[in-house]
Amino acid sequence: MQHTSKLPNVGxxxxxxxxxxxxxxxxxxxxxxxxxxxxxxxxxxxxxxAMNSGYNQxxxxxxxxxxxxxxxxxxxxxxxxxYHPEKEITITAGATQxxxxxxxxxxxxxxxxxxxxxxxxxxxxxxxxxxxxxIPIQLSAPDYKVDWNEVASKISSxxxxxxxxxxHNPSGxxxxxxxxxxxxxxxxxxxxxxxxxxxxxxxxFDGKEHQSVCTFQDLKQRSFITASFGKTFHNxxxxxxxxxxxxxxxxxxxxxxxxxxxxxxxxxxxxxADYMSDKETYLGLNQFFQQKRDLFLSLISKSKFxxxxxxxxxxxxxxxxxxxxQYDVDFAKFLTKEFKIASIPLSxxxxxxxxxxxxxxxxxxxxxxxxxxGEILCKI
Ligand code: PMP
Ligand code: GLN
Numbered sequence: 336m337q338h339t340s341k342l343p344n345v346g347x348x349x350x351x352x353x354x355x356x357x358x359x360x361x362x363x364x365x366x367x368x369x370x371x372x373x374x375x376x377x378x379x380x381x382x383x384x385a386m387n388s389g390y391n392q393x394x395x396x397x398x399x400x401x402x403x404x405x406x407x408x409x410x411x412x413x414x415x416x417x418y419h420p421e422k423e424i425t426i427t428a429g430a431t432q433x434x435x436x437x438x439x440x441x442x443x444x445x446x447x448x449x450x451x452x453x454x455x456x457x458x459x460x461x462x463x464x465x466x467x468x469x470i471p472i473q474l475s476a477p478d479y480k481v482d483w484n485e486v487a488s489k490i491s492s493x494x495x496x497x498x499x500x501x502x503h504n505p506s507g508x509x510x511x512x513x514x515x516x517x518x519x520x521x522x523x524x525x526x527x528x529x530x531x532x533x534x535x536x537x538x539x540f541d542g543k544e545h546q547s548v549c550t551f552q553d554l555k556q557r558s559f560i561t562a563s564f565g566k567t568f569h570n571x572x573x574x575x576x577x578x579x580x581x582x583x584x585x586x587x588x589x590x591x592x593x594x595x596x597x598x599x600x601x602x603x604x605x606x607x608a609d610y611m612s613d614k615e616t617y618l619g620l621n622q623f624f625q626q627k628r629d630l631f632l633s634l635i636s637k638s639k640f641x642x643x644x645x646x647x648x649x650x651x652x653x654x655x656x657x658x659x660x661q662y663d664v665d666f667a668k669f670l671t672k673e674f675k676i677a678s679i680p681l682s683x684x685x686x687x688x689x690x691x692x693x694x695x696x697x698x699x700x701x702x703x704x705x706x707x708x709g710e711i712l713c714k715i
Pocket of ligand 1: 368534
């Protein structure tokens with residue numbers, strides 16, 4: 336039997352590789368983005384109680400209606416933006432499934448999709464397995480600023496979609512209102528769909544505000560928002576997320592969604608719906624993670640790493656160019672084996688694996704782990 340791979344250049348994700356290496360070498364794992372402390376007892380209890388009170392069969396295809404209502408209320412409260420719970424919100428198996436489903440619902444062979452590099456790793460394979468063409472725009476450390484003239488030059492009649500992500504994984508930077516207005520201007524009067532990956536919307540620091548696409552009227556009409564409860568409620572293993580979009584876009588999304596997942600874990604949805612009724616459950620996240628970011632930065636302030644404080648997400652990127660000239664993937668592996676601390680090299684998310692000597696560290700960890708990490712990083 337012979338077959339030609341549809342994704343010939345795809346290997347195992349860096350998250351899987353680095354976590355396996357961290358486990359093998361018994362290293363502190365600050366690589367893959369997940370908390371090492373438990374999700375809230377109250378939330379766990381609510382999911383248990385959903386199971387015990389019968390939420391054990393298929394949820395509706397678009398998701399548990401109470402959860403969609405809770406999400407709709409959140410958009411109203413935070414952004415003054417209306418998403419109809421029945422027609423414009425769908426619960427997904429994490430943001431990854433939402434992203435894959437959006438891309439496969441709209442991208443045809445030879446359609447172009449613009450992405451900004453370094454880019455989260457699931458965008459490009461989703462585009463390419465559907466026959467689309469990725470048009471990368473490379474941003475550079477340490478500011479990862481967008482040159483909007485370059486974006487304008489990359490938009491063509493073949494551009495079907497632009498994928499954006501703020502707060503940004505892996506760089507920890509955020510887009511300003513001016514960035515969003517530029518995007519709005521460049522796409523107005525086009526058929527371009529925006530996929531706005533906002534999984535870190537509640538993790539943003541120093542009093543800055545998240546610029547959701549839904550607050551820009553023209554952008555909202557052409558946009559999907561993707562989100563992840565795994566990130567918001569510290570339980571990445573539950574794989575529950577959602578997406579929002581105007582009715583016309585969402586109805587195309589659901590045509591695919593109903594056949595690639597149909598519906599998502601029901602007791603988790605019901606438990607999350609009940610938990611979200613207290614808005615502090617998500618509004619408190621900024622402060623929670625700002626304390627962790629500040630602790631981490633204070634612990635490494637005397638190290639040889641250079642950095643700009645993360646503006647959002649639970650990642651901090653560190654420049655190691657004053658330590659070594661080693662290729663970042665090799666250096667990340669070396670640190671895991673020899674110093675017992677695992678991180679994520681950024682080159683794997685860049686165009687042509689461009690290496691800027693930057694590693695990403697996840698600070699969604701207990702203070703005890705962060706202290707240990709700080710001690711190690713100061714010795715390097
Ligand atoms: N987008 C970004 C930018 C991410 O960092 C992640 C990982 N949380 C995802 C999407 C996928 O989220 P999920 O785990 O809910 O599939
Ligand atoms: N989103 C997580 C990160 O950026 C990884 C999720 C995964 O392993 N696919 O670290």
